[in-house]
Amino acid sequence: MDHRLHHLGRLLQVLLIVGLIQQSCARHVRVLNARSAAGTLRRLHSISAADTTLEAETAAAGVQDSIITDRYIVAIDSSGDASTAAVALVEEVRAALRTAGAGAAAAAAAAAVAPDADIEVLKVGQAAAAADTGAAAAAAGAAARAATLVLRASPAAMQHVRASARVKAVVQDRYVRAQARGLSQASPACVTASAMRSGVSRPAADVKAPLVNAFTTLGCNVQNAKFVWKGRFCRGSTSSINFTEVAAVDRFTNAALRTSKGALCRLVRGPNPSVNAQRFGNCNAAPVVAAGLPVRVCGATGGNSNLGGVGTTPMGLVLPRVPLQPNEQVPSGVSLIEAAIGGSVGNIKLGKTVVVAVVDSGVDAMHPDLNYVGGKGFVIPSTAVPGDSADPASDLYGHGTHVAGIVGAENDNSGLVGVAPGVGIYSLKILDAQGVGSLSDAMDAVTWAAGAEGQAAGIRVINLSLAAAVDPAAADYADTLALVCDAFKRASNAGIIVAAAAGNYGADIRGYLPAACPTVIAVTSMDPAAGAASSFSNFLAEPASAAEKGSVMSAPGNAINSTISYAREQSGYRELSGTSMASPHIAGVAAACIASGACAEPTGYANSAVLQAAARERLGQQPAYGYSNDARSTGTGKFYGNLVWAKW
Structure with a gap:
């Protein structure tokens, strides 16, 4: 009897192990099938965004809608190669997963199949030397470096990731969305x-x-x-x-x-x-x-005879001015901030070399009104839109091309002019053909622009007409802000001025990235026709510190006519609204300031203070300049900043 019970116990143990192995194998096969069907998990997230109508302008501003499930941005200590550090972390987590659980049977079953389904490195990015390294470590030649990884991981795997001594910080990756209104609809019919x-x-x-x-x-x-x-x-x-x-x-x-x-x-x-x-x-x-x-x-030749604002002739370091070509249209925003004055515009090509990076949905390199100088793709294309690609010179969504035209459409006797006509445009593509991307890709693009290749390309200004929602009351808000904003701080330290859309949700800027980052100019929108803040624009909620207010500026964002990709509209021009349209006005002004030599401070953030000072200078000259909700307004609880002035 005891002999039979012994054999029965052994049989049950074997069956248990086999069952566990089958479950693990089935899970592994499901993951492989998912990868085969969708390519990568990042592509699956793109499909999910399309299927749940998380398109840029129609999505709710809710924090939960912004979170990319099972995807994390992780900062780890790395004294050497970032990829090696990433492999070491993954092996550590997989080993912990194999030995976790109760009993030898579970361990044996887990050992039969490596838990690849539980953790996957999607991207490795090497950051600059950590700010808190210290002089002693630097002198010893062993300065700690922070590597940033993007992981796809299960909750069980993330428990071990967070517990690892290698890990400095973990935050959830998020969707970023273009901040334009009206672009999701097909182009309405037009006439001459x-x-x-x-x-x-x-x-x-x-x-x-x-x-x-x-x-x-x-x-x-x-x-x-x-x-x-x-x-x-x-x-x-x-x-x-x-x-x-x-x-x-x-x-x-x-x-x-x-x-x-x-x-x-x-x-x-x-x-x-x-x-x-x-x-x-x-x-x-x-x-x-x-x-x-x-x-x-249709198009940009809408019979506009506007020759720009009356303005005033600035003194000091300014760009040489050239006549506005007779067939050029001056959009309302360019006129309002006095980038075009009395039939003339600044000639940025006669100043210091400046290139503006447009972190967006791509830029139509074939558009004749743009000075496209190059690009790099970071996005995983949407499988929901036929023909979408990571090519930075292609823009099926149209948003990036519209932004680029506001920055620097050419003064070439056709179409319209931008704030800094003819400035070089470098496309860093992170949004797909539905205007959706990831915060980690935005960080990657900014880090690249601040690195050796981006600086060799001449990038001195970055525009991000996009936003991701975060919850300032969340327990991980400080960690999220610190990790994400570090990429933008490095760009500022490289001398780059960064402008970002404040967001179109009529809410506090502190709840949206990258606008909430201290070294980024958060750009609110004002309505030129109403002479007031745009109804949709985010703002800085009071009370706010002087430092916070120093990062907020305003620019025109309602009914802005600009270039658009021919893939989106045959005329090549379209009118849009949003903080997406406000931000590139400031990027164009920043480019002119750098080209003129007036913005010569060592950091981008210090140069943004030059733009703030110019806005106050213009208000001092002409109190009517600005709008009803600008920085002079008090008692509303909402700070929108001063209207930028194209002094240079």
Whole structure:
């Protein structure tokens, strides 16, 4: 009997081990199948972002929506090669996973299959020498270095990662999203500026009954009529149409129709907003009775005769000015901050060499209005958008090309001009074709720009028109800020001025990265037409320290016309709004400041103080410069900063 029980016990033990091995193998096979289907886990995250409609401008600002599940940014001590340090950490964690659990059976089963499914290194980046290394260690030639890894790991694996003596900090990786409004929709229909003024027509069969009834009430016979809408540019816009009247004409002869009393069959805007919306629509909105009517002017030649602000002639180190070419359009933002004054713009090509890195969705290198000088890809393309790629010279989303045009569209007698016309644009692509990327890729791009290759490329300014949500009340907020902002501090120490979108969520800047980083200029948005802060713009919540306020500036962000990729729109130009559009205004001003020699401080952050001083100088010269919610405003609890001035 004892002999049979002994054999039965051995049999149960074997079955238990076999079962555990099968479970582990099944899990391993599932992971391999997932990799085969999706390529990498990072690609899976990209698909997830598409499937759950986490597109840049439509996603909620919630912190949980920003977290990339099972993906972490890890800082480890590394006295040598970063890749070697990463391998050592992974081996340590896998060994701990093999021996974890209860009993020899679990250990034996775990030993049969390496727990690759529990931890994977997605990326290794080598940081600069740690700031707290100390002189003694440096003198000894054994300065500790901090390597930054991006890991995909299970909760069990992360317990061992956090417990490792090699690890200095662990934070969750996050989605970053472009901060533009209106880009997720297809490009609305457009017409030429002359057609807007002469009239856009629709046959009676294509309009809804309320309009036909309104003309019939006037005494007009519209049985064989077509309706013609005329309009003008919306206030503060060089693209959006505001229709002001609609007339009935003969659909065969185009002759104006008249009532039985001889009056023209014509309706104009009146005092009733709902009737106006029905008959004429609003800015960027077609009339209810004719939903397909174009609401914008195609291209950049919208009949804008604006020659720039009146301005004042700055003294000191400034760029030589050249005439604005006759066929150039001056966008409202460029005019407002006085980058174009009295028919002239600064010639940045005659100053010190400056290149602006656009960390974004790529830049259309074939756009004739841009001085594209190079690029590097960091993004994993979206599998949800056919043709998406990591090519930095390609921009299916269109956002990066729009940002680049605000920074430096050429003064070449066609299209429009940017803040620093003709400045070199270097594309660092981290957003996919849906405007979504990762915070770790943004850090990687900035670190590269601050390194030897980026400096050799001449990068002196970085623009990031994107944001990732973080929770200032979370236990890991300080660690997240310290680890992420270290990359931007290194860029500043390399002499690079960094500008970032404050965010479009009407919330405190402290909850969004990289705008919350101390060495980054957090750019809020103001509305040129309203002369006030944009309704969507983030802000710095009061109370705030002088140092925090010193990192916040404002620029135009509503209805900004700029270049866009031809893959996104055939005309090559489009009007967008957002803090995404505000930030590159400051990047362009920073480029001009460096090119002129006025921004000659050793760090980027110190040079940002030069921009702040110039904004205050302009307010001193002309108190009307600025807007109603700028830094002079008190008692609102919201600090938006001063309007940047293109002094150079």
